[in-house]
Amino acid sequence: xxxxxxxxxxxxxxxxxxxxxxxxxxxxxxxxxxxxxxxxxxxxxxxxxxxxxxxxxxxxxxxxxxxxxxxxxxxxxxxxxxxxxxxxxxxxxxxxxxxxxxxxxxxxxxxx
Amino acid sequence: xxxxxxxxxxxxxxxxxxxxxxxxxxxxxxxxxxxxxxxxxxxxxxxxxxxxxxxxxxxxxxxxxxxxxxxxxxxxxxxxxxxxxxxxxxxxxxxxxxxxxxxxxxxxxxxx
Numbered sequence: 001x002x003x004x005x006x007x008x009x010x011x012x013x014x015x016x017x018x019x020x021x022x023x024x025x026x027x028x029x030x031x032x033x034x035x036x037x038x039x040x041x042x043x044x045x046x047x048x049x050x051x052x053x054x055x056x057x058x059x060x061x062x063x064x065x066x067x068x069x070x071x072x073x074x075x076x077x078x079x080x081x082x083x084x085x086x087x088x089x090x091x092x093x094x095x096x097x098x099x100x101x102x103x104x105x106x107x108x109x110x111x112x
Numbered sequence: 113x114x115x116x117x118x119x120x121x122x123x124x125x126x127x128x129x130x131x132x133x134x135x136x137x138x139x140x141x142x143x144x145x146x147x148x149x150x151x152x153x154x155x156x157x158x159x160x161x162x163x164x165x166x167x168x169x170x171x172x173x174x175x176x177x178x179x180x181x182x183x184x185x186x187x188x189x190x191x192x193x194x195x196x197x198x199x200x201x202x203x204x205x206x207x208x209x210x211x212x213x214x215x216x217x218x219x220x221x222x223x224x
Binding site: 004033035040041042043044045048056058091093100101102103104105106108 | 116118120146148153154155156157158161200202211212213214215216217
């Protein structure tokens with residue numbers, strides 16, 4: 001197993017465009033988390049899934065953000081009508097209940 | 113006031129020094145306490161986790177939790193240049209059952 005995989009590693013987009021990121025968790029992990037990290041700050045929780053069910057969403061996740069985890073495997077995070085304030089590192093993590101998080105290397109989004 | 117406070121540094125020490133990293137928190141519901149290491153352009157990597165108050169040692173790393181003071185520490189003995197990274201404290205109400213609240217991270221540089 002190669003760990004948590006995130007694609008793309010870096011995305012540059014124009015303001016107003018939609019972007020989608022993908023996360024492939026460790027295969028046997030049932031929980032999947034999305035965090036956002038801006039420069040000089042710690043990661044901030046966005047949302048998490050247990051299997052295919054989205055169990056919690058942060059207030060940071062505005063209506064322009066949507067996350068899915070079809071069939072409880074990979075997950076996608078979509079941002080519609082991107083704004084410059086969306087520029088950040090988007091981190092995905094997965095876990096098997098009780099075993100602790102493993103983070104991916106993140107997708108760095110730059111909105112110009 | 114943030115739930116978790118962490119001095120951002122940077123902290124610069126010579127190789128072989130003992131490093132002390134600290135966080136304070138305000139939410140008495142936190143039960144699990146973690147330290148992550150993050151290299152530039154990488155995702156956080158779990159170093160240590162502890163439950164409730166007490167000490168935990170793993171090689172050159174020792175984590176301490178004092179719930180009465182709402183204060184946690186990470187000590188690194190015999191620091192190495194390869195320890196140069198950002199160290200993030202994180203905490204939650206339950207291991208892997210809830211979102212993590214992170215500190216801002218402390219940037220550590222160990223020079224030869």
